[in-house]
């Protein structure tokens with residue numbers, strides 16, 4: 102075990118940050134953004150999320166069929182999206198489907214809206230069906246670290262209407278744990294607070310996941326030796342992912 106000191110700013114960064122109406126994006130979080138592969142130069146995402154999105158689209162046979170229509174947005178762009186939706190579709194629609202500026206997952210670079218290629222695409226509510234390459238993408242998404250973030254069943258917890266087109270990168274062990282346990286991101290920190298969880302990954306690998314609470318300004322934690330990833334949860338905690346040695350490459 103090694104002793105490590107964390108400060109509170111670190112709880113606001115990383116692929117597991119919760120962003121919603123009560124958990125705004127922190128000024129401490131500045132993702133490294135890259136353009137998406139495949140001829141979408143205007144659409145950027147956080148580096149690792151962008152690579153894994155491209156890999157999942159390829160594995161689903163979706164190249165040329167699955168189109169990313171929105172990735173990272175600045176706070177100003179989210180405000181413009183909000184204002185445009187309010188003007189063209191009204192208040193009820195906007196409150197249901199568009200996150201408040203400052204509180205949108207798109208501001209993290211970890212979220213993407215996907216559409217099936219079509220002559221006419223609805224840019225705010227694109228069609229992303231459950232069949233064909235889009236259906237294959239859905240079945241593979243968790244293995245590549247993505248989740249459909251807003252479902253009808255979790256509307257009361259997420260505060261956003263069902264969005265079959267909006268996917269969020271969290272990392273494979275976490276997407277698989279949430280999918281297998283029927284959880285949305287709002288429920289994940291409490292789930293981990295019950296104790297460490299273990300997750301089987303594709304290829305026979307395993308990951309162990311646990312949460313450290315940082316109630317004060319700084320926290321000292323004992324971390325296991327070897328391969329670990331640490332992400333803040335934007336709720337005053339850190340989520341530690343430990344892979345078996347074979348997965349450390």
Ligand SMILES: [Zn+2]
Nearest residue numbers: 212213214267
């Ligand atoms: Zn979206």
